[in-house]
Amino acid sequence: MPQAQPYQPVLLRLLHGAAALLIILALITGFWVYNTYDQRWGNLPLPRLGDIQGIHGTIALTFLLLFPMFALYSFRIGYRRLVQTQSINQLARLGQPIWWISLQHCANTLMLLAATFSVITGRMMKEEWLPAGDVNRAWYIAHLMAWACLFVSLALHVLMGIKVGGTPLLLSMFNWKRRQSDTPRFWLQGFQKQHSDALLKSLEIIVIGGIGLAFVLPLFNLA
Ligand code: HEM
Ligand code: HEM
Structure with missing residues (x-):
């Protein structure tokens, strides 16, 4: 019997694909x-590029503008793939498949935390300092x-993806296939549902609050 191919919703692929590209570019230009x-x-x-700070700043700012959408998607619609209270218990089942899946959920969550940091x-950096x-x-x-932190998290994130779902899972995040039912009308289905897990809620407050801080902190000139 052919193995079922993993399928990722189009909205997740769009947001995650853009985030992955921008984060990799931010890591390189940073x-x-x-x-x-x-x-x-x-x-x-590496050759010296006169405006490397400007290039980095532009890529990073584009990521910052996209990040709230991706983070909200992950916490509201894709939350099953993030750490929840039950993941902590599952982490005690060393070496079993569920243990790896919980580790993968930890790695997914770590990506959101590292990107927030x-x-x-x-945003608190000043272009004048380094020159x-x-x-x-x-x-x-x-x-x-x-x-x-971001570099190590990304390595763990990709390694865990390979460990849990192999190349088919990684490719499913970046391919162009679309189910007929996966149309924009249904993309935000479930968005408003409140989940009750305390750990997930706290993480959501940290990440969404952190992104909010990134927008407003520079206004206070705390250098
Ligand atoms: C060695 C690594 C890095 C260095 C040396 C670095 C350096 C800088 C510098 C000098 C700025 C100020 C540029 C400007 O104001 O135009 C900046 C801004 C920024 N960086 Fe980085 N960066 C690094 C990695 C990263 C990474 C991995 C991210 C991930 C997203 C990131 C996100 C940002 C953001 C959001 C800004 C603010 C952009 C803005 O408000 O215009 N940086 N960084
Ligand atoms: C080369 C880059 C990347 C690859 C190959 C990759 C791969 C994957 C894969 C295969 C999954 C599905 C995992 C699962 O089923 O649990 C996933 C999910 C996820 N990835 Fe990535 N990823 C990359 C970059 C990133 C970046 C840069 C971020 C964050 C800024 C990120 C955050 C996430 C999150 C939060 C999830 C869970 C999504 C959900 O809640 O549905 N990934 N990634």
Whole structure:
């Protein structure tokens, strides 16, 4: 019997695909900024790009504008794939398939948390600091730590995806197939349903609140 192919809703594929692309570009251009002005923990022989900060800022800001939609989707519609209270109990069942699935849910959730940390710290960066050699600012160090967290989370996220569903699962997130019933009219079905899991609710408050902070914090000039 042929194995059932995993299917991802079109709205998830659109939001997740854009987020994945922008995060990968933000990681690369962010590293490029570090490589241009800092290099204290190593460097790569990359060419110098005059406006690398501007390029990074534009990509990162585009991600920030998309992120609330993706995060809301994940918490409201895709919440079954995020950490919930039951995941904690399942984590005790070491080595069983459910254990891996819970780990994957942890990795999915970690992506949202690491991206939130990145956008908050990134929004507090000032374009003047690094060209002036001002590389010990707390927000810059925090932004570098966010880069490392995001990098490790992304590696775990992809590895867990491979472990749990193999290449078919990874490809299902990026292919073009569409079920006839998957039309925009049904994309937001279930969006308003309130889930009652306390852990999931707390995570939602942290991520959505964090994204809100990323929008408003720069207005307070806390550098
Ligand atoms: C080594 C890694 C990184 C370095 C050195 C770095 C550096 C910077 C710098 C210098 C800025 C200010 C640019 C400007 O205002 O135009 C900035 C802004 C920003 N960064 Fe990063 N970044 C890194 C990684 C990341 C990553 C992985 C993300 C993930 C999304 C990110 C998100 C942001 C955001 C949201 C902004 C604010 C953009 C804006 O408001 O215009 N950064 N970053
Ligand atoms: C190369 C990049 C990426 C690949 C290959 C990838 C792959 C996947 C796969 C296969 C799933 C489905 C997992 C499952 O069934 O539980 C998934 C879900 C998810 N991914 Fe990614 N991902 C990538 C980048 C990202 C990025 C950058 C983020 C966050 C900013 C992210 C956040 C998530 C979240 C939150 C889910 C769960 C979605 C839901 O609630 O329905 N992923 N990803």
